[in-house]
Amino acid sequence: MTGLSINSLSMRFDLPNGDHVQALQDVSLDLKAGELLSVLGPSGCGKTTLLNIVAGFLAPTSGELILNGHKVTGPDAERGMVFQQGALFEWMSVRENVGFGPSMKGTPKAEKDETVNHLLDVVGLQDFKEKAVYELSGGMQQRVALARCLANDPDVILMDEPLGALDALTREKMQSLVLKLWKETGKTIILITHSVEEALLLGERLIVMAPRPGRIHTEYRLPFADLGVDADLREVKKHPDFGPKREEILNMIWDMEEEIMGGKEDAA
Amino acid sequence: MIPLLMYVAIFVAAFFIVTKVVQGAGLKDYTSLKTVTFGDESAVRPNRAAGIISILTIFLMWGIFTGSSLLPGFLHAPGPYEGTTTFTYTAEADGQTDDATVTVVVHPREQATEAPEVDPGDGFAKNDSAAIAQWRTGLIRVDRNDELGRDAGATVVAINGEPIAPGETVSVDGGSVTLSDRGTPNFEPTKGWQMEPLYLPAPEAVWTRSLEIAGAGFRNFTLIEHLGYSLFRVVVGFLFGALVGIPLGYAMGLSDWFRGWFDPIVEFMRPVPPLALIPLVIIWAGIGEAGKIILLFLAALWIMAIAARSGVSGVKISKVHAAYSLGASKWQIMRHVIIPNSLPEIFTGARVAMGVCWGTVVAAELVAAEQGAGMMIMTASKFQNTDIVIMGIILIGVIGFGIDMLMRWAERLLVPWKGKG
Numbered sequence: 108m109t110g111l112s113i114n115s116l117s118m119r120f121d122l123p124n125g126d127h128v129q130a131l132q133d134v135s136l137d138l139k140a141g142e143l144l145s146v147l148g149p150s151g152c153g154k155t156t157l158l159n160i161v162a163g164f165l166a167p168t169s170g171e172l173i174l175n176g177h178k179v180t181g182p183d184a185e186r187g188m189v190f191q192q193g194a195l196f197e198w199m200s201v202r203e204n205v206g207f208g209p210s211m212k213g214t215p216k217a218e219k220d221e222t223v224n225h226l227l228d229v230v231g232l233q234d235f236k237e238k239a240v241y242e243l244s245g246g247m248q249q250r251v252a253l254a255r256c257l258a259n260d261p262d263v264i265l266m267d268e269p270l271g272a273l274d275a276l277t278r279e280k281m282q283s284l285v286l287k288l289w290k291e292t293g294k295t296i297i298l299i300t301h302s303v304e305e306a307l308l309l310g311e312r313l314i315v316m317a318p319r320p321g322r323i324h325t326e327y328r329l330p331f332a333d334l335g336v337d338a339d340l341r342e343v344k345k346h347p348d349f350g351p352k353r354e355e356i357l358n359m360i361w362d363m364e365e366e367i368m369g370g371k372e373d374a375a
Numbered sequence: 376m377i378p379l380l381m382y383v384a385i386f387v388a389a390f391f392i393v394t395k396v397v398q399g400a401g402l403k404d405y406t407s408l409k410t411v412t413f414g415d416e417s418a419v420r421p422n423r424a425a426g427i428i429s430i431l432t433i434f435l436m437w438g439i440f441t442g443s444s445l446l447p448g449f450l451h452a453p454g455p456y457e458g459t460t461t462f463t464y465t466a467e468a469d470g471q472t473d474d475a476t477v478t479v480v481v482h483p484r485e486q487a488t489e490a491p492e493v494d495p496g497d498g499f500a501k502n503d504s505a506a507i508a509q510w511r512t513g514l515i516r517v518d519r520n521d522e523l524g525r526d527a528g529a530t531v532v533a534i535n536g537e538p539i540a541p542g543e544t545v546s547v548d549g550g551s552v553t554l555s556d557r558g559t560p561n562f563e564p565t566k567g568w569q570m571e572p573l574y575l576p577a578p579e580a581v582w583t584r585s586l587e588i589a590g591a592g593f594r595n596f597t598l599i600e601h602l603g604y605s606l607f608r609v610v611v612g613f614l615f616g617a618l619v620g621i622p623l624g625y626a627m628g629l630s631d632w633f634r635g636w637f638d639p640i641v642e643f644m645r646p647v648p649p650l651a652l653i654p655l656v657i658i659w660a661g662i663g664e665a666g667k668i669i670l671l672f673l674a675a676l677w678i679m680a681i682a683a684r685s686g687v688s689g690v691k692i693s694k695v696h697a698a699y700s701l702g703a704s705k706w707q708i709m710r711h712v713i714i715p716n717s718l719p720e721i722f723t724g725a726r727v728a729m730g731v732c733w734g735t736v737v738a739a740e741l742v743a744a745e746q747g748a749g750m751m752i753m754t755a756s757k758f759q760n761t762d763i764v765i766m767g768i769i770l771i772g773v774i775g776f777g778i779d780m781l782m783r784w785a786e787r788l789l790v791p792w793k794g795k796g
Contacts, residue, residue, distance in 0.1 A: 164696055184702030194693040197792040198715040207711070208701040241795035252697075259701055 109140040109175050111161070111263055111295060116170035118156060118321075129320035130156045131167070136314070136323065140262070143289050143296045143332055145310030147303060147356065149363045153321020154299050155267060161297065162186055162265050175262060184208060187261035189252050189269040195240045201251050202227070202236040208259030226254040229291075230284065246277035250284070257292065266298040270305065282308055282340055290336045303356050307331055307349060308340055315356060317363055325359065327352070377568065378436060385435075389428045434578060441577035442569050452568035455509040456481050459491070460549035464517055464560060465536070466500040468529035473498035477505065477515055481549060481564040484508045484572075499523045505562065510571045512563040514555065530558050576762040581769075584762040593763065594754060596746045602770060605740065605748040608664065609732045609778075612671020616728060620676045621721060624683025625713070634684075641680055649674035649735040653742055662743035667736060674735045675728040682724020686717025719793035722786040729782060733775045748774075 118131040131153045138144055146154045159165040161172060163182040172179040174186070187208075188194075195204050203210075205226055209219040227233045230250040232243075240248060249269055256264055269285075270278045282305060289296055289309075300306050306313050311332045317324035329352070335343045343349065412418040438446040442454050459480050465472055475496060482488040488506045495501040499522035507513040517531065518524040532538060534545040534552045544553040550564040572580065589598045596604075626633040627641070652673055660666035690713055698712045740749025748771050755763035786793065 162696065162700060164699075182696070182699035184700070186700060188697055188700040190693040190697060193691050194697040196694065196698075196712065196715070197795050198718075198790075207698070207703075211698075211701060211703045211707050211711075239792065239795075241792060255697075255701070261700075265700075 109262075110142075111138040111175075112136070112173045113138075113157075113161070114171050114173065116157070116160060116167045116172065118153070118160065118165070118167050120168075131160075132320035132322050134170070134321070134323055138263075138295055138297070138312075140295050141293045143298065143309060143311040145298045145300055145306035145313050146316060147300065147306045147313065147360065148316035148321075148324075149318055149360055149367065151321075151367070152316040152318040152363075154316050156321065157316075158265050158267055158297065158299055161263070162188055184212070184259050185261055186263045186265060187256035187259055189249070189256050189264065189266045191268045192245065192248065192272045195248055195251055195255070197239065197241045199240070200237050201232060201240060201243070204240055204251055205236075205254045205258050207255055212259075222258050223254075226258055229257075229288070230254045244277075245273050246281060249273065249281060253284070253288065257288065257294075261294070263295045263297065266296065268299055268301060271301060278305075279340055283335070285309060286332060286335050289332075303353050303360070304344070307352055307356070308335055308343060313356075315359055318367060324363075378440060381439075382432065382436060385428075385432050389425070389432075393422070393424045393428070437575070437578050440568065440570050441572070441575055441580075443577040443579060445577075445579055454569045455567045455571075456549040456565040457483065457509060458549065460547065462535050462547040462552060462562075464500070464531050465533035466518070466521060466523070466529045467532045468499065468523040468527055471499070472532070473500040475500035475502045475517065475521070477503045477517060477560070477562075479504070479513075479515070479549070479562050479564075480506045481509060482506060484510070495520065499529075507562060507564060509564060510566055510573075512561055515560050515562055517560060525558065531560060534560065573759055573761060576765065581762045581765050584760075585766045588763065588766070593751055594746070598751075598770075601746050601751045602748055602774065604746045605733075605736050606774065608667045608671055608736050608747070609729065612668045612736070613675045613725075613728055613732050615668065615672040616675025616732075617679045617725065619672075620679030621683045623676075624680040624685075625687055625709075625717075627680065627684045628687025628717075629709075629713075637680075641677055641684075644673075645677045645681060649731065650738050653739055656739075657743060662745075667739055667744070670739055671732045671735060674731050678724050678728040678731060679721070682721050682727075683717060686720030687713055689720060690716045715792075718790045719786075722782070722790055722793070726779060726782040726786070729778050730775065733771075733778060737771055 113134060113136040116131055116134045117129075119127055119129050121127045134153075134157060136144075146157070148154050156165065160167050161179070163179055163186065166180075179186070196207065199207070202223055206219050206223045209222060214222075223236075224233070227236050230253060232247060232250055232254070235243060235247065240251060243251065252269065266285075270281050273281060285296075285298075286309060288294075298306075298309055300309075307329060308331055310327075310329055313327040313329055314323050315325045315327075316322065331343050331346065331349060334346065406418050406420065409415065409418045435446070435450075437443070439450055439452050442451045459478060461476050461478050463474050463476050465474050475498065476493070478491055478493050480488055480491060490504040490506045493502045493504045500517070501520045501522070503515060503517050503520065505513050505515050518529055521529060523529040531554060534554075535547055537545045539545050539552075539554050541554045541556050541558055544551050547562075550562055553561045553563065555561050576584075585598070592598065593601065623633075623637060623641075627637050628634070649670060652670055656666045656670045656673075660669050694712055694716065695708060698708050703711065736747070737749040740747035741753045744750035748767055752764045752767035752771075755761075755767065
């Protein structure tokens, strides 16, 4: 079977003062190959923990993770990551960054160069390939990060707020790029974001997580990502369902935040 | 006190002249348009004119107070008295008094001069003469040729007609005369404001001596050899230190066992000044090359280990995670992520270590060495060759500065991504 199934993952760890944190409780999710899932939630709801477990950087205390029929136990090239920022290798040029994965695998140079060139065309950075990454703008750097991830041809792409540090205009352009890449490559993507709009625009599926303990609160299936593949994202935002959905999710997250604040007062 | 006041005066005068005269002639760049400069560190740039005047002032002051031949004579501070002067003394014995003249020749130290022949004159007190070097004083045994000497009860009661008693001083032309406790006049020539070459030789004297030593050598080794030995020790000691320290630092940054094991050692050794190790190293390894290199190895080792360790800790975890997700093995992560990421830190450590090593080698050579920059100035100071000492200090400073410049240049060339992560 293809796809990613997350089977009742829990994660609990001890603190030095004897307390413990239940970061995730019984999270289950099935993701078919080629689905784009966006994950929303207030801070501390465990969404980054979930992503780190899927990436293989953290081990869950119980539950398991099955990708394409085998169990995930550690990081692997089949699951690529795109980080918020600062994960590029600044000692390498744009070309070398994009070619990092193939180089590590020992891909023949000609084949690697072809992949790199193709991806640089896709993200529109062909003219910058010999530049140092720190000479690029934030948006361009994230394009490099996307291309670097795609160069390895992973089955799943995990994005940890990849557009969080970009300005509004660049962010909109990058959202279109992500949708375009998703449609063209057919990758399974898990995207973590703080922006409700972004989650709605990009997520074919969307889960809202709740904190203490971290769990899945509500799940949606949305039409906007499919619309956005061909249409301008600003047009998609005018869709009659878009506004109400955004309000609904915002209210949900607001309620959770208020609960956290209230909880803190009780504790004090 | 006077040199300090002069220095402050030049500082203030140059400030007013430069700011009034050159005002507005500078570059019209962005910073020049800032109105808030007090408190904005980025707007404070070294004033080039101040830098040039500062260096010139040092040489000017040096020249003024050493009577340098590089400066026109009118700029010199008053020098020590040189020439022939006379004063008279009045001796009293058995109720009678008699005057006699003392002729004193004050001569430069390096030029030996005999006391001149003088006519003894009349009376029981006879005329005397003496030769005294500049900056020195001389007891003048005026009674040794007198008919009635100290043994006969004669005493000096006046100089140039001014009454004087033991312990008192009378000014005379070209100096002053003090009567010693036993009644002998002691002539002290006027010293002026210049420094005695023994304490501070003139700039040109240092320069001539440098050329002389560069050609003829000092203590069986030429100048280049002395400096070369010091540099060689620094480079070899540093290389060994880096060769051991960097892998040790990496191990401490990558393995909790290594970190636990070596942390106490490194943290204890780091604050021990390498100079404090000199005695122990001499006991263990003697004063030869081995001892010096062990000392410099120890000086560089901890610095490099700590630099490499913090270089590893400085790797952003997202970079390591990204590399793992791109399929890199542990070794590939070491080679392609951790090492390049830690190079800027290692270069900073190397610069510090080279500076410490250079200071340590000079100190170690001061203590004991057959050759080297430190040995050269220490030996020279024992023989009061102040010019060699000053030359050595200047050369040590220039080389230390050169090493730092070289390291910065290498850093810019090899780790252009420093601070860009």
